[in-house]
Amino acid sequence: MNSHLLRWAAAPTLALAAAGACSGAGADRTVAVGAVDYRFSGMDGFAGRAGERVEFVLTNTGSADHEFEVFDADGKAVGEVGPTSAGKTKKVTLKLAKPGTYRFVCGVSDHEARGMTGTFTVT
Numbered sequence: 675m676n677s678h679l680l681r682w683a684a685a686p687t688l689a690l691a692a693a694g695a696c697s698g699a700g701a702d703r704t705v706a707v708g709a710v711d712y713r714f715s716g717m718d719g720f721a722g723r724a725g726e727r728v729e730f731v732l733t734n735t736g737s738a739d740h741e742f743e744v745f746d747a748d749g750k751a752v753g754e755v756g757p758t759s760a761g762k763t764k765k766v767t768l769k770l771a772k773p774g775t776y777r778f779v780c781g782v783s784d785h786e787a788r789g790m791t792g793t794f795t796v797t
């Protein structure tokens with residue numbers, strides 16, 4: 675009797691979900707941010723480390739649309755969670771490249787003036 679051992683090299687399943695686009699792939703951590711009419715929550719006590727990638731997950735529990743835009747210490751736009759409707763959640767992964775005081779605002783209408791703004795530090 676000849677017995678043939680057939681070995682099937684199982685191809686490694688490398689690419690499960692190849693393109694992670696820009697949703698959390700490679701983020702160093704996730705921060706949940708809340709938006710209501712008219713303030714943010716969840717950013718108290720947040721501080722970043724230069725070079726890290728943070729996934730900001732914005733949940734709008736208000737009734738108006740809200741955004742979450744981030745600017746670095748030079749006032750340069752880092753990125754944003756765009757207009758998010760009431761009851762919805764959207765997210766973005768941003769690289770906090772440089773140290774300094776960053777600013778975040780809601781860019782919808784006059785929401786910044788109504789108090790939807792704040793800062794955090796990156797060291």
Ligand SMILES: [Cu+2]
Nearest residue numbers: 740780782785
């Ligand atoms: Cu807003």
